[in-house]
Amino acid sequence: MMDGFDWLRGLILDIDGVISRGRKPLPEAIEAYKMLKEAGIKIVFVSNNSTRSRRIMMGRFREFGMEVGEEELIIATHATAVYISRERKNARVYTTGEEGLKEELRNEGLRIVDYRDAEYLVVGSNRGINFQIFTEALRLCLNEEVRYVAVNPDRVFPAEDGPIPGTGLVIGALYWMTGREPDVIIGKPSRIIMDQAIERLGLRREEVGIVGDQIEVDVLAGKNAGIKTFLVLSGVTNKDNYEERVKRSGVEPDFVFSDLYELAHSVLASK
Amino acid sequence: MMDGFDWLRGLILDIDGVISRGRKPLPEAIEAYKMLKEAGIKIVFVSNNSTRSRRIMMGRFREFGMEVGEEELIIATHATAVYISRERKNARVYTTGEEGLKEELRNEGLRIVDYRDAEYLVVGSNRGINFQIFTEALRLCLNEEVRYVAVNPDRVFPAEDGPIPGTGLVIGALYWMTGREPDVIIGKPSRIIMDQAIERLGLRREEVGIVGDQIEVDVLAGKNAGIKTFLVLSGVTNKDNYEERVKRSGVEPDFVFSDLYELAHSVLASK
Numbered sequence: 001m002m003d004g005f006d007w008l009r010g011l012i013l014d015i016d017g018v019i020s021r022g023r024k025p026l027p028e029a030i031e032a033y034k035m036l037k038e039a040g041i042k043i044v045f046v047s048n049n050s051t052r053s054r055r056i057m058m059g060r061f062r063e064f065g066m067e068v069g070e071e072e073l074i075i076a077t078h079a080t081a082v083y084i085s086r087e088r089k090n091a092r093v094y095t096t097g098e099e100g101l102k103e104e105l106r107n108e109g110l111r112i113v114d115y116r117d118a119e120y121l122v123v124g125s126n127r128g129i130n131f132q133i134f135t136e137a138l139r140l141c142l143n144e145e146v147r148y149v150a151v152n153p154d155r156v157f158p159a160e161d162g163p164i165p166g167t168g169l170v171i172g173a174l175y176w177m178t179g180r181e182p183d184v185i186i187g188k189p190s191r192i193i194m195d196q197a198i199e200r201l202g203l204r205r206e207e208v209g210i211v212g213d214q215i216e217v218d219v220l221a222g223k224n225a226g227i228k229t230f231l232v233l234s235g236v237t238n239k240d241n242y243e244e245r246v247k248r249s250g251v252e253p254d255f256v257f258s259d260l261y262e263l264a265h266s267v268l269a270s271k
Numbered sequence: 272m273m274d275g276f277d278w279l280r281g282l283i284l285d286i287d288g289v290i291s292r293g294r295k296p297l298p299e300a301i302e303a304y305k306m307l308k309e310a311g312i313k314i315v316f317v318s319n320n321s322t323r324s325r326r327i328m329m330g331r332f333r334e335f336g337m338e339v340g341e342e343e344l345i346i347a348t349h350a351t352a353v354y355i356s357r358e359r360k361n362a363r364v365y366t367t368g369e370e371g372l373k374e375e376l377r378n379e380g381l382r383i384v385d386y387r388d389a390e391y392l393v394v395g396s397n398r399g400i401n402f403q404i405f406t407e408a409l410r411l412c413l414n415e416e417v418r419y420v421a422v423n424p425d426r427v428f429p430a431e432d433g434p435i436p437g438t439g440l441v442i443g444a445l446y447w448m449t450g451r452e453p454d455v456i457i458g459k460p461s462r463i464i465m466d467q468a469i470e471r472l473g474l475r476r477e478e479v480g481i482v483g484d485q486i487e488v489d490v491l492a493g494k495n496a497g498i499k500t501f502l503v504l505s506g507v508t509n510k511d512n513y514e515e516r517v518k519r520s521g522v523e524p525d526f527v528f529s530d531l532y533e534l535a536h537s538v539l540a541s542k
């Protein structure tokens with residue numbers, strides 16, 4: 001931690017485990033976010049969430065007492081829509097996902113169609129998943145002409161009352177039934193969502209860092225995108241499991257802080 | 272095919288692709304079944320179906336115009352119930368499966384319980400599968416003290432309007448989310464269901480053959496159980512794909528017939 005942070009002009013912030021824990025905001029982290037912004041550090045939040053639109057996430061930030069503009073948020077649902085629409089304008093897509101994902105796909109001009117007409121299979125998590133959705137996704141997956149995009153690769157999500165399935169529920173089922181994995185994954189640790197975030201910041205890679213609480217998601221995403229990586233110990237990774245997780249993943253963050261507040265103080269003191 | 276069939280005293284018959292195609296009976300095959308029985312060959316039907324009880328399957332046989340007793344049918348739902356109840360009498364089980372499976376589990380004295388109280392996770396296909404069932408199965412799968420039993424390993428089922436998910440939908444999702452595969456698989460090609468069928472016939476292995484239409488299911492099941500294997504080309508495997516399927520699977524049947532009728536004639540002529 002002896003390094004100065006003169007190089008740092010922008011930060012990509014994870015949300016859960018950094019700014020909040022589930023629905024509970026971390027007040028010191030929110031204070032730190034404001035300090036960093038006031039000091040001229042550009043900020044973009046990046047979330048792997050595959051069920052919510054930006055509009056829904058904005059409401060969550062307001063509940064936290066934060067003023068965050070849509071331009072400060074890259075969410076995997078939106079990043080997926082942007083990615084597909086750049087690849088094929090007005091493409092016909094079928095999705096296993098929820099209304100929040102459909103809203104983002106439609107906003108980018110993509111057409112949600114019957115599975116028999118789809119050019120893209122977009123896999124996202126869905127709390128209303130059912131046998132018919134699996135059947136339709138299976139049939140698309142068996143068609144090699146259909147391009148298969150996953151919103152994120154998250155296997156299990158730690159909900160308040162215990163683990164619940166992530167998008168991996170659908171990815172795993174399709175893999176087991178067909179042998180096929182997604183052609184493209186958008187969310188962290190993929191560099192696709194990271195590249196959109198860096199583009200949004202309008203900075204060069206050497207001026208940017210990512211802050212997150214998960215080594216195999218956030219730190220790996222930073223490495224994949226060629227930017228500096230900050231791990232905070234306020235979420236999934238903590239002082240007790242840090243060593244073991246670094247060892248298991250074979251990935252080490254450039255900087256480690258107990259939380260965003262300590263990070264902000266350190267960054268601003270060195271400026 | 273020069274061999275005589277003097278050794279043959281019992282046959283294990285697959286249903287779909289042998290006796291019927293979906294809901295359509297194959298009249299010559301049903302005739303052949305009657306001929307074999309009249310000639311004193313003992314018969315047990317074995318089905319990997321994970322959603323139906325024996326009671327439901329009996330109705331299907333009656334629709335085909337066949338008189339089949341419950342003692343002539345080993346269905347994977349029932350075989351699962353027998354297996355678990357022999358392992359732990361009155362065990363507490365949670366299942367992802369349908370009412371037909373639950374009926375068989377209850378008939379063997381097993382108790383269907385809330386997932387938090389379960390000693391066994393029983394995975395079967397379910398056309399009413401939903402996010403809650405996946406969540407509960409996920410949590411059980413993460414608990415290494417819970418024994419995980421799959422009714423069959425079937426990945427995809429060829430329905431009349433196209434492929435639909437098999438039990439592999441759930442097995443694959445759980446595998447991807449937790450890294451865990453079933454501790455035990457009951458249905459073909461597992462020898463567990465085969466051993467129950469041979470036990471039911473009351474014959475020695477060298478007196479028994481299996482007849483089926485799928486190399487990687489029926490023929491492999493026969494090899495695993497150490498009995499003779501008959502492939503019929505009236506279902507999934509046909510004259511056109513036979514060579515390629517033998518090559519791909521690395522498994523070769525002992526005898527090949529175009530259908531059960533040709534098989535019955537050949538067997539009875541040699542006696």
